[in-house]
Amino acid sequence: MNLSDFCRRITGPDARLLPENHKLGARLICPEYSKSVQEVKTYPLLSQDRSFLLCWNFDSPGNLYATMMPSPENFCYHYSYSDGEYTQLHTHDYLELSYVVDGEFHQRILNKDVVFQKGELCLIDKNCLHQDCLTDQSGVVLFLGIANDMFTEIMNENSTPQKILSFLQSALLKQKDVQQFLHFRPSAGASEALDDSLLLLLKESYSPDSGSRYITKGLLFRIFRILSTQYDFSLSKEQKQTMNWIVFEEISDYIRAHFRDITIQDLVNEFHYQEDYFNRLIKRKTGLTYSAYLQQIRLERAEHLLVSTDKSIEAIADSVGYHNKGYFYKLFQEKYEETPASYRRHTR
Structure with missing residues (x-):
């Protein structure tokens, strides 16, 4: 029946x-x-x-x-x-x-x-x-x-x-x-x-x-x-704005929880959107591409670990997802305008 x-x-x-x-x-x-x-x-x-x-x-x-x-x-x-x-x-x-x-x-x-x-x-x-x-x-x-x-x-x-x-x-x-x-x-x-x-x-x-x-x-x-x-x-214009913020917050939380080894395919599997959707949404909310936004989260985490822990710079780089020490140094210096070691010395 x-x-x-x-x-x-x-x-x-x-x-x-x-x-x-x-x-x-x-x-x-x-x-x-x-x-x-x-x-x-x-x-x-x-x-x-x-x-x-x-x-x-x-x-x-x-x-x-x-x-x-x-x-x-x-x-x-x-x-x-x-x-x-x-x-x-x-x-x-x-x-x-x-x-x-x-x-x-x-x-x-x-x-x-x-x-x-x-x-x-x-x-x-x-x-x-x-x-x-x-x-x-x-x-x-x-x-x-x-x-x-x-x-x-x-x-x-x-x-x-x-x-x-x-x-x-x-x-x-x-x-x-x-x-x-x-x-x-x-x-x-x-x-x-x-x-x-x-x-x-x-x-x-x-x-x-x-x-x-x-x-x-x-x-x-x-x-x-x-x-x-x-x-x-279908949503009204106001509902779409609300919806976009809710989805962005979920995506952002997920990236911050898995930033060490996350890929954009992980977002596709988790949230069921196409790849380009994440770039568009993150760009609209932050002004950054997905890759730049992930890089920002990783470097902010590295900066926190440099200031608050005694971990080696190599260990910190690895813990935030950068396995190439030279590349990590390059990105960190571009963002903070000094090396990780120098940043640690003067902030502590």
Whole structure:
């Protein structure tokens, strides 16, 4: 059973149907009741170390079936709507990732109408005002709510820096006064990989068992990994500037941690950009090429060791990545206008 079939099964005729006036209905689908009110949807689970899923099935024109999980008892809620109807304007106090399983999905985000096609995703920041549009088109949409604590835990356990993970952590979580969203579009085969992971997550949340928390966290890690490597997203000019600084800081930190024997191919393997990207980014931020920037870091480290340790100059040169003593002397003298030995004598 694929993701689309499973979503339709849990929102189909076999599910326990709630009465239309059930209090949970407004949580699942809250129709617009005011043009001026801005609701803040809070995290629905008591535990902040779990994610939750909300599934919408536009079964036929004017009929929407929804369910949420995990739940003490599986259920389904039916809502009759008019074509073009909106939900109430709202924000969340958590991150929401919406995924179009089938059909297309319309949203109004920051007063902008956006259409998401099958396989595309939208990640909405906590303070981002938006509404969902209910149209007379069949389709299935999956909403994934991620508590801040769980998201932070996933970020902290990610051992390989990735541009999207860094952006989410720094730009979405830390800049709490910024309203923004990200529209993800899949590369070839990406939606199939994401479907498989979301299906496993959905099944785990629909029928939780012992260890579900750990399985869920692992699947979330996998989902964000797919987003970071197989999906593209577009940024505003301001977001791109933020993104470039975040990536530069990560690259700079990595170079400083591995300056002794690093190569530009190591950066390619670690950050998944082309070689010329690193030269362009470093040049834009420092005015130096990659080679000149690495040389500067090595010589600054050598200068520190000359002043703060009694290591021989040969040992210092080797420790910062220069195995040719003559070449090291030449570079050091060009930068500091004296030999390493002379520099050590007068600074100490």
